[in-house]
Amino acid sequence: xxxxxxxxxxxxxxxxxxxxxxxxxxxxxxxxxxxxxxxxxxxxxxxxxxxxxxxxxxxxxxxxxxxxxxxxxxxxxxxxxxxxxxxxxxxxxxxxxxxxxxxxxxxxxxxxxxxxxxxxxxxxxxxxxxxxxxxxxxxxxxxxxxxxxxxxxxxxxxxxxxxxxxxxxxxxxxxxxxxxxxxxxxxxxxxxxxxxxxxxxx
Numbered sequence: 001x002x003x004x005x006x007x008x009x010x011x012x013x014x015x016x017x018x019x020x021x022x023x024x025x026x027x028x029x030x031x032x033x034x035x036x037x038x039x040x041x042x043x044x045x046x047x048x049x050x051x052x053x054x055x056x057x058x059x060x061x062x063x064x065x066x067x068x069x070x071x072x073x074x075x076x077x078x079x080x081x082x083x084x085x086x087x088x089x090x091x092x093x094x095x096x097x098x099x100x101x102x103x104x105x106x107x108x109x110x111x112x113x114x115x116x117x118x119x120x121x122x123x124x125x126x127x128x129x130x131x132x133x134x135x136x137x138x139x140x141x142x143x144x145x146x147x148x149x150x151x152x153x154x155x156x157x158x159x160x161x162x163x164x165x166x167x168x169x170x171x172x173x174x175x176x177x178x179x180x181x182x183x184x185x186x187x188x189x190x191x192x193x194x195x196x197x198x199x200x201x202x
């Protein structure tokens with residue numbers, strides 16, 4: 001890209017920072033934007049600034065929100081006694097797309113992964129334990145990915161919740177080992193949710 005104007009090169013490098021975006025895709029994005037009216041570019045820039053300024057974490061479940069509470073936690077029709085525990089806010093969106101869950105969520109902020117230095121102390125497990133009694137929770141559904149890190153995290157959470165007496169289940173059939181919840185289709189994820197199994201000790 002030696003002959004390309006520096007401003008184009010700089011924007012291509014910014015797009016390269018996005019997950020799953022390579023140089024060729026970044027170049028296509030930039031050249032597409034160059035063909036758009038100035039108003040369209042300004043609108044895109046404003047939307048990017050808008051989410052950075054307005055989006056925060058829900059004070060109750062830690063998914064993305066524009067108020068202190070997300071729309072799910074603020075919804076009086078949701079079953080507060082059933083909590084689905086997920087790793088990231090994007091997983092909340094995946095489960096919501098199934099239209100098969102009427103409870104609430106708890107976002108851990110990641111999963112246990114020793115290889116990159118994430119231990120249990122980095123996750124919002126203490127906050128989850130506190131919610132058990134505060135919301136009279138009767139079931140906690142672990143909705144982490146069915147990979148090594150997700151399973152390790154699920155078992156750790158089950159151990160931490162054992163003294164509370166709450167029923168702890170894990171999403172089951174429908175998701176193959178190593179699958180990523182973010183990319184699962186609604187039908188598959190719905191089956192995994194419906195077929196959840198208990199991981200609490202009998």
